Amino acid sequence: MDWNNLRYFLELARAGTLVAAARRLGVDHTTVARRIQALEKSLGTPLFAREAGGHRLTENGRRLQPQVEAMERAFHALEQSAAPLADEDLAGLVRVGATEGFGTVVLAPALAGFGLQHPRLVIDLLALPRLVHLSRREADIVISLERPAHGPVLASKLCDYSLHLYAAHDYLAAHPPIRTREDLRGHSFIGYVDDLLFSKELKYLGELHRPDAFALRSTSILAQHRAAQAGAGIAVLPAFVAERDPLLMRLLPAEARFVRSFWMSMPAESKQLARMQAVWRFLKTTAETQRAWLLPDTPGA
Numbered sequence: 582m583d584w585n586n587l588r589y590f591l592e593l594a595r596a597g598t599l600v601a602a603a604r605r606l607g608v609d610h611t612t613v614a615r616r617i618q619a620l621e622k623s624l625g626t627p628l629f630a631r632e633a634g635g636h637r638l639t640e641n642g643r644r645l646q647p648q649v650e651a652m653e654r655a656f657h658a659l660e661q662s663a664a665p666l667a668d669e670d671l672a673g674l675v676r677v678g679a680t681e682g683f684g685t686v687v688l689a690p691a692l693a694g695f696g697l698q699h700p701r702l703v704i705d706l707l708a709l710p711r712l713v714h715l716s717r718r719e720a721d722i723v724i725s726l727e728r729p730a731h732g733p734v735l736a737s738k739l740c741d742y743s744l745h746l747y748a749a750h751d752y753l754a755a756h757p758p759i760r761t762r763e764d765l766r767g768h769s770f771i772g773y774v775d776d777l778l779f780s781k782e783l784k785y786l787g788e789l790h791r792p793d794a795f796a797l798r799s800t801s802i803l804a805q806h807r808a809a810q811a812g813a814g815i816a817v818l819p820a821f822v823a824e825r826d827p828l829l830m831r832l833l834p835a836e837a838r839f840v841r842s843f844w845m846s847m848p849a850e851s852k853q854l855a856r857m858q859a860v861w862r863f864l865k866t867t868a869e870t871q872r873a874w875l876l877p878d879t880p881g882a
Contacts, residue, residue, distance in 0.1 A: 589616035595718040598635035672701035678720030682802040684708025726782040728844045736846040740868035742875040744839040746832040752812040769796040769814030785839040
C-alpha cells in the first residue's frame, strides 16, 4: 500500500474538501482526487461519500482513519529520533494562524523575511478576524487571544499587548476636548459587531464607557482602523496598529488602557519537527523584539 496515498487520505479526511487538502499538501486538487481513487481501488471500497459541500468519510473510511493516524505518529517518532536539521536545511510547510491585526501588521513582514532566509520552507499565514482552529488542522501553529482549554497541544504565552482609545486629528478638531471619561459622552465610536465577537477578550469597551452611538461596527480591526483614520469617530485599537499612525492621537492615556495576551499553540506531536521548532522560536523572538511596540509606556519596554 502506498504511504503517499494514505497521507492524501488523511489530509482529505481532516480538511473535508479536495481544494483545502490540496492547499495543505501543496498540490493540485486533481492530484488529491487521483490519489484517493487509487487508494479506494487498492482497498476495494469507497472511503469517502462525495457531497455538494465536500467529502465525508464512509464507515470504512472512519475505520481506516485511526490506523493511518497511528502510522503518521510512528513516522513523526522516527523524525524526532533523527538528528535535527540545521536551520539552513529547513524545508516543508508551516501554516501559522493568527488574529487579523497581529498577523497582518506584526507577523507578515517578519515571517516574509524569515521565509527569504529559508527558501525551502513554505510559510502560510492565516491572518483572520476569527478563531483559527488547531483541532481542525486549519493551521500548524495558532496564535489566539485565549489559552487552549484542552487537547494534546503545546501551549505557551507569547506576549501581552495593549489597546488604547484613538481618534483622528480632524475628528478631535471638530469636537470639544476629551480630558476625562465623562467627556466621551455624545461621541461616535467605532467597534466590533457584538454578536460576531470571536473572543470574550474583545469585550473591552464596556470597561471604560458605554457608547451612545456607533459610526461603524466591523468584524475587522483593520477596517476599524481605517474608519478611525477617516475621522468617523473614536476607536479602541491595538497599539501595534495605531500608535505609529500620524493621523491618529491617543486619548486619555492615563486611564484608557487595556492589556490582553496572545497565546501560541501547536499539536504536541509536532513539537520535535525541526521546521516547527524553528518557526515557533522565531515567533517568540519576534514578539520579544517588538515588546516596546506591543506594550508602549511599559517600564523596560
